[in-house]
Amino acid sequence: MGVIEYDPFAIFTAPPSNETPEEKIERERREAEEKRVSDRIDEEIKAEKAALKKQKGVVKVLLLGQSESGKSTTLKNFRMKYARAAWKAERLSWRAVIQLNLIRSIITIVETLQAEMDNIPITPLSSSLQHHHHHRNPNHNYNQQNHHQHPSDPERPSMDSDFPESEAEVDSETDGAPIELAEKHRVLMRRLGPLRRVAADLKRRLGAGTEEVVAGSSGEGAGAWASREKEFVVRGWKNVLEGPFKGAKEGHGEQEDGDEATEVIASCKEDMQALWTDTTVREVLERRRLRLEDSAGFFLNDLDRIATRTYEPSDDDIVRARLRTLGVQEYKIQFEQNSSFLGNVGLGGDFGRDWILYDVGGSRTVRHAWVPYFEALNAIIFLAPISCFDERLREDPTVNRLEDSFLLWRAVCGSKILAKSTIILFLNKCDLLKKKLREGAQVKTYLPSYGERPNEPVAVVKYLKEKFKDILRQQSPEPRVSYFYATSVTVSFVLLLSFPALVGLR
Ligand SMILES: Nc1nc2c(ncn2[C@@H]2O[C@H](COP(=O)(O)OP(=O)(O)OP(=O)(O)O)[C@@H](O)[C@H]2O)c(=O)[nH]1
Numbered sequence: 001m002g003v004i005e006y007d008p009f010a011i012f013t014a015p016p017s018n019e020t021p022e023e024k025i026e027r028e029r030r031e032a033e034e035k036r037v038s039d040r041i042d043e044e045i046k047a048e049k050a051a052l053k054k055q056k057g058v059v060k061v062l063l064l065g066q067s068e069s070g071k072s073t074t075l076k077n078f079r080m081k082y083a084r085a086a087w088k089a090e091r092l093s094w095r096a097v098i099q100l101n102l103i104r105s106i107i108t109i110v111e112t113l114q115a116e117m118d119n120i121p122i123t124p125l126s127s128s129l130q131h132h133h134h135h136r137n138p139n140h141n142y143n144q145q146n147h148h149q150h151p152s153d154p155e156r157p158s159m160d161s162d163f164p165e166s167e168a169e170v171d172s173e174t175d176g177a178p179i180e181l182a183e184k185h186r187v188l189m190r191r192l193g194p195l196r197r198v199a200a201d202l203k204r205r206l207g208a209g210t211e212e213v214v215a216g217s218s219g220e221g222a223g224a225w226a227s228r229e230k231e232f233v234v235r236g237w238k239n240v241l242e243g244p245f246k247g248a249k250e251g252h253g254e255q256e257d258g259d260e261a262t263e264v265i266a267s268c269k270e271d272m273q274a275l276w277t278d279t280t281v282r283e284v285l286e287r288r289r290l291r292l293e294d295s296a297g298f299f300l301n302d303l304d305r306i307a308t309r310t311y312e313p314s315d316d317d318i319v320r321a322r323l324r325t326l327g328v329q330e331y332k333i334q335f336e337q338n339s340s341f342l343g344n345v346g347l348g349g350d351f352g353r354d355w356i357l358y359d360v361g362g363s364r365t366v367r368h369a370w371v372p373y374f375e376a377l378n379a380i381i382f383l384a385p386i387s388c389f390d391e392r393l394r395e396d397p398t399v400n401r402l403e404d405s406f407l408l409w410r411a412v413c414g415s416k417i418l419a420k421s422t423i424i425l426f427l428n429k430c431d432l433l434k435k436k437l438r439e440g441a442q443v444k445t446y447l448p449s450y451g452e453r454p455n456e457p458v459a460v461v462k463y464l465k466e467k468f469k470d471i472l473r474q475q476s477p478e479p480r481v482s483y484f485y486a487t488s489v490t491v492s493f494v495l496l497l498s499f500p501a502l503v504g505l506r
C-alpha cells in the first residue's frame with residue numbers, strides 16, 4: 001500500500017471485534033472516562049503550547065511508541081544526565097512511586113495465591129506479566145473467537161501474514177492440579193493485608209487525578225484477577241511534584257520522613273521477603289504464568305534496601321520505576337554550554353541548547369492526543385520494544401505487541417505532517433529479548449516469517465531492524481533522515497553520548 005490516506009490513527013482505537021455486549025459497555029465507559037481526563041489535560045496544555053510555538057531555535061523531539069515501550073524511561077535518562085539539578089530535587093518524590101510499584105507486586109502475589117486456593121481457572125494475560133513460553137492454557141478464549149478478524153478488517157494494513165491469529169499450538173499443554181498452600185501461606189497473606197490500604201493511600205497521595213485503568217478484556221475471572229491488569233496513572237511524575245493532580249489533602253505529605261506508608265512497608269519487610277522467597281509461592285506464580293521479574297516496576301529483589309524507614313531512591317530505582325503516562329507532557333532540557341553531549345552531536349555553541357522533549361501516553365485510547373504535537377518537530381524518537389514478540393496489548397489482547405509496534409511505525413512513517421522530521425528508532429528492551437531467547441522462547445512461533453533463522457538476539461535484532469527499515473522506505477512520503485539503534489534503556493544509555501542521529505537536527 002502507498003501513502004496512507006485515511007486517518008492512520010483510526011486503527012489504533014478500533015475496538016476488539018469479539019467483545020461481548022457487557023465488555024462493550026464497560027469499554028465505552030472506560031474510554032469516555034479516559035477521554036474526559038485526556039481532554040482536560042489537552043485544555044491545560046493548549047495555552048502552554050501556544051506560547052511554545054513562538055519559540056525559535058529550540059530543538060523539539062517527540063517520543064512515540066506503544067505503552068510500556070520505554071518512552072518515559074528514555075526521557076528519564078536524558079533528564080538524569082542533562083537536567084541533574086531538577087533530577088536530584090525530584091528524587092524523594094519517586095519514593096512513593098517505587099513503594100507503590102513494590103506493594104503492587106506483593107498484592108499481585110497475594111491475589112494469585114488466593115486464586116490458586118479458590119481454584120479459579122487460569123485466565124490469559126495480555127501484559128508483560130505473561131509467561132512467554134508457557135502459553136499452555138486451553139481456555140485462551142480470544143484465539144478461537146478472533147479467528148477471522150484480521151482478513152475481514154479493511155482498515156488493517158496487510159501485515160497479517162506475519163503474525164498468526166492463533167497460537168493454539170503452544171497452548172496445548174495442561175496446567176496440572178492446583179498447588180496446595182500451607183497454613184504459613186495463609187498467615188503471610190493475612191499479615192500482608194495492611195498493604196492494601198497503604199497502596200490506596202499512596203495512590204491518593206500521588207495525585208487526586210490518579211486513575212486506575214482496567215485492561216480491554218475484562219472477561220471471566222475478574223474479581224481477584226482484575227487488579228493485576230490495573231495500573232495507576234497520573235499525567236507523569238511532573239504532576240507528582242508540582243502538577244494539578246497533587247493531593248490537596250496531603251499537602252507536603254510526600255516530603256515527610258517516616259510517613260505512615262513507609263512505616264507499614266518497613267514493618268512488613270520480613271513477611272514480604274518470606275512470601276517472595278517461598279518455593280511454593282514461586283511454583284504457583286509459575287503455574288499461573290506470572291513473570292513478575294520481567295514486568296514493569298519490579299522491585300522485589302531489592303526489598304532489603306527499599307522496605308526501610310530511611311529508603312531514598314537511587315538513580316537506577318528511578319529509571320526503573322513505572323508510572324504510566326496519560327496525555328502529553330513536555331520537558332525542557334537545557335544543555336550546559338560545554339556538555340560533552342552537545343559537542344558529540346555537533347550542537348555546541350548557542351544553538352540547540354534548549355530542547356523540548358514531549359513524552360506521551362502510549363495506550364491505544366490516548367494516542368489521539370499525539371497528533372497536535374506532530375507539527376514543527378525536529379525529530380521523533382520511536383520506541384519499539386522488541387522483547388514483546390510473544391506478548392499482547394493490555395488494552396486489546398487480540399493484538400500482538402510487536403505487530404502493534406509495526407502498525408504504529410507504519411502510520412508514523414506514512415504521516416505527511418511528519419515527512420520532514422528525522423526519525424530515530426530504538427529497538428528497545430534488548431536485555432529482555434536476550435533473556436527470553438535464552439529461556440527458550442521461539443520467535444518464529446509468533447512471527448512465522450522469521451522462518452529458520454537462528455533464534456539468537458543478534459539475528460533477531462538484525463531481522464527486525466530490516467523490517468522496520470523496509471516499512472520506513474515504503475511509507476515515507478519523501479526520503480528522510482533516519483537512525484536505528486538496538487537499546488536497553490533501563491540498563492544503559494551510553495549510546496546517546498555519541499548520538500550521531502542528532503547531528504543533522506536543525
Ligand atoms: N528490562 C527493560 N525494561 C525496560 C526497558 N525500557 C523500559 N523498561 C521498563 O518498562 C516499563 C515501562 O517503561 P515506560 O518508560 O514507563 O514506558 P512508556 O512507553 O512511557 O509507557 P506509557 O507511559 O504507558 O506510554 C518501565 O518499568 C521500565 O523500567 C528496557 O530496555 N529493558
Ligand SMILES: [Mg+2]
Nearest residue numbers: 071072324325
Ligand atoms: Mg510513559
